[in-house]
Amino acid sequence: MSAALDTATATRSGKGHNDENFPVASHLIHPRHRPAILAFYNYVRAGDDIADHADLSPERKIAMLDALADALTGAGPADPEAAPLKRELAARGLPPLHALELLDAFRMDARKNRYADWDELIHYCRYSAMPVGRFVLDVHGEDPARVYKTSDAICAALQVLNHLQDCGKDFRTLDRVYIPEETLRKHGARVEMLGEARATPQLRAAIRDLAERTLGLLEEGRPLPDRIDDTRLSMEIAAIHRLAVLLTRGLLTRDPLSEKVHHGKAAFAFIALGAAAGALARRPFRGRAAA
CATH class of the missing domain: 1.10.600.10 (Farnesyl Diphosphate Synthase)
Structure with a gap:
């Protein structure tokens, strides 16, 4: 199994946007914006789960985070966690910068x-x-x-x-x-x-x-x-x-x-x-x- 596919399976915590301490894309947000915000949340949640995984070495975490980044930018194989955000970014003409910066934070957590x-x-x-x-x-x-x-x-x-x-x-x-x-x-x-x-x-x-x-x-x-x-x-x-x-x-x-x-x-x-x-x-x- 590839590093990219690993991110969607073994490392997931099961935590979703409704489990967070503060609202994530609540119904106050206009319905046209909620899919993009939830796609962003799910992508960075996958990265956070990697960084917090107790059984992965720092080196393995970094490799998996790199694969998750490459899936978003198109530099590597597709990942089911990255695909929805990639579509939303393309539809809105937005760069992947903010999501990639969060992966930098998760790399910090790994080290x-x-x-x-x-x-x-x-x-x-x-x-x-x-x-x-x-x-x-x-x-x-x-x-x-x-x-x-x-x-x-x-x-x-x-x-x-x-x-x-x-x-x-x-x-x-x-x-x-x-x-x-x-x-x-x-x-x-x-x-x-x-x-x-x-x-x-x-x-x-x-x-x-x-x-x-x-x-x-x-x-x-x-x-x-x-x-x-x-x-x-x-x-x-x-x-x-x-x-x-x-x-x-x-x-x-x-x-x-x-x-x-x-x-x-x-x-x-x-x-x-x-x-x-x-x-x-x-x-x-x-x-x-x-x-």
Whole structure:
């Protein structure tokens, strides 16, 4: 079996877009855009599953990610995970750049399991998170000069938030630690503390430190919904932003090793709906026509 075909079979986790912490192409997104976003999600999900596979060597992961990239660009054999995205990109005249950058992040995951400082972590987010927002914006025809910067801040915040929520699991299952070594040292924490049932005071302090920095990123990204021309996308991003703020604030007081940080589904939906409605209510006051 070829490396490309392997990506569609043995490495898949079974996780889908409905299992993610934040909405992926929810029904707020116009139906004409959802197929492209879901094709992008499924492609990068295949890459993420390779990077997180416990039984593959780093070298094997890199080879499989390279095959997945070649399937998208046409430099190698076809892959069932790449074909739908390849069709969507061709139909819209979009390049494969954002998807390929995410594969670069997965290659980092295959080779690297520790981060020295905040800047190094944000560099990882540049490839692991920011391309997702940029792709969605490009699909909607938004102006990069108006929206990329604030989108990048929100996407980086979502990535760090996910890292903090999953910090114990990532350490136990993958020996992967995204909390920067500099932050751990600053608060007298050690990597091994991530394997305990409850976070120590030192580790809690490190997590709060990163949560506060994440709230700063979310504040940078706060103007994004009002800069977006597509009304439905504006509502979607407003909902995601509100949920991220509340979850990040939760990490200031909750222990992700022993407590649930997520809200229940009903509360999740209520919060998202309120934020989306707020974004809709602001549309007449944006100063430019909305799609």
